[in-house]
Amino acid sequence: MSAAERRPGELTARELGRWAWRQITSMRTALLLLLLLALAAIPGSVIPQSGVDSLAVTRWKQEHPKLTPVYERLDLFSVYSSPWFSAIYLLLVLSLVGCIIPRLLVYYRALRAQPPAAPRHLTRLPVQASYSTEVAAADVLDRARAVLGRRHRLRRTGDGDDFVAAERGYLREAGNLVFHLSLLIVLAGVAMGGLWGYQGGVILVQGTTFSNNLTQYDDFKPGGLFRQSQMENFRFSVDEFSVDWLKEGPRFGQARKFSAAVTYRVGDGEPRTYDLRVNHPLEIDGTDVFLIGHGYAPVITVRDGNGDIAYTGPTVFLPRDASFLSYGVVNASSAKPGKIGLDGLFFPSFEMVDGNPVTVFGDDLNPTLSMLAYTGDLGLDDGRSQSVYVLDKSKATPITKDDGKPLRVDLQPGDTVDLPDGLGSVTFERVDPWIRVQISQTPGKGLALLGVILALIGLCASLFIRPRRVWVRASGTMDGTGGTRVEVAVLDRSGNGEMDEVLAALLEELKETSENVRQS
Structure with missing residues (x-):
């Protein structure tokens, strides 16, 4: 598109790309993306993550069936591998690289540059002082170079210059750059x-x-x-x-x-x-x-109607709260003549409080199982996917007592309960602990x-190193007495103040020359 065909304010593709690059690599954008990354990590800390604890995710889905489809669509169960989190992550890396590289070049030029020359009117600076002395101007400037040269970088001056210019605090900007580079290193790691x-x-x-x-x-x-x-x-x-x-x-x-x-x-x-x-x-x-993590695995043995063992071994029960009230299932699908399924609760320290079963302690002081029994189709024959911590009861039939109420199997270690209709029996052998690694x-x-x-x-360097510039000018007095007028000014470049103390200490060291001259 030629310049004549462009409408006012219309950007070319190259200009649009340069504008977008400037926006992405601005420090404001980098800070915004860093804030967005921190906010995006909040769901990963609050919502169970499949890559960290899949059992907690399964339990959360069971407790929140309505929210589960929404969370899955937003990848909230795998926040750190989601496309939207990755997009913020990559944009932040790009923005930091775009911010740091130009600043490195600026810092390199600043390191090679000399401190600026003294302003014409030092007395107009906020932190300044002046005094008269009998010491020659050349001696005052030599003394200033000796004092400032210990902690400052001096400007190279010519024979006719009547001032000394010094600067310090270059590592403050290096601290800022190291801090930003460290963010890239962390992101890379x-x-x-x-x-x-x-x-x-x-x-x-x-x-x-x-x-x-x-x-x-x-x-x-x-x-x-x-x-x-x-x-x-x-x-x-x-x-x-x-x-x-x-x-x-x-x-x-x-x-x-x-x-x-x-x-x-x-x-x-x-x-x-x-x-x-x-x-x-x-x-x-x-x-x-x-x-x-840890929990309990009651050792349960299920015998079918023929007396054969259809299921035996430690069964992992998942804790529901801090008292270790736990939920678990048993799927004895090989039992004959009818399959047997159990699901219910494990109470480590069983007690009846106001007629309600509770566990009053996390330790297994009075372990008790309380489970409902089912028979029929338990969801394994037709190939339906099923978690070992979930019993598919959609096509199963509850086992009932003679009065028609659901049969609840209540057991303590060593107890055995016979199931009705010759289906078999359930034995609670003992309790084994389990750990999650x-x-x-x-x-x-x-x-x-x-x-x-x-x-x-880098953060400590940027916080505690204070860049400043110091100028000392020595020239003959205007009253013709042959004395020397000394002007000293300190400029704080970090906005932290407290330059009056720096000025006072510098004046004290410079005036030592005058005292030494008088004594000699």
Whole structure:
């Protein structure tokens, strides 16, 4: 399009691109994107994330069936891998790069530049002072160079110059640049972890062993460039789990601390032991194993109508609250002649309060199972996908008592309940603890840590280093007495003030020349 054909105010494609680039790389845009990134991370902290705790996501979906489709459409269960979060992330990186590169060039030129010459009228500056002395002007200027040269960079002056110009505080801008560069380093470290790392979770009952391969995980979230060959060859077993419960105070009944004694082996190496605790992960060749939760797994045995064992073993129940009131299911689909399903609650410390069953303590002091029983189609024969923590009762029939009411199986360790119509029996053997571990490999965590350290260094430099300029002029007096008039001015470039003290200290050092001359 020629210039004659353009309408007033219309931009060419090149001009539009330059305008868009200036907008994206402005500091205002960078700050806005940083704020948006912080706001965008809030849902990831409040809403359960599938890559962190898929069990919590499943439980949340069950409790909020109406909101679930909306949240899934907005990718709120996987915020950090969503397109909208990635867009903010990439725009922030682009904006920071566009801001920092021009400032680096400006800073480079400032480092090579000399301090500016003294203004013509130093007495017009906000922080200034003047005095007369009998010392020659050349001696005063030499003294000023000696005093200021210790902490300031001096301007090269000619033979006819009657002033000394000095400047300090160049590292303040370097601190600002280091701070912004550190943000890029942190973002790069996070990006490396997101691309080449992985994160998975698994629930392990006490006494079981985990091997680090994909089939062992309950949930697994790989990075975009993850390769299975990156996974370290190790395995570990949960030997013992212990909990220290609070037995007094406002947090009575809650777990104060818990730990798991594990034995691990790397490849064909010798077995080693480790006390796995919260915030004390087990690190194996760059892979971290975190202890993030615990609960109970009642050992339940279901026998069918023929007396054969249709289901047995520890059954993971998921906690619903801080008292560890837990929910779980049993699906004995191989039972004959009729399939058996159970779902209900586990009470670690069962009590009846005002006629209602409650658990008054998180410790398993009085473990009790209370579950409803079902038979019929439990959702496994037709290939319907089903979570092991959900019992599909849409086509099942509740097992009822003689009076027609639903049969509730209430059991304590060692109890057995026979099901009606010869369907079989249910036995509550004992209670085993389980732990939930998160296993992750984050290649860029060292780089991200370096970025955080540099950010602190840059922030301290930008806060505590105060750039200022100092000028000292010495010239003959106008009254013809042969004395020297000295003018001193200090200019604060950071807006922090307190330059009066700097000026007073400088005047005291300069006037020492006059005292020395008188004494000699």
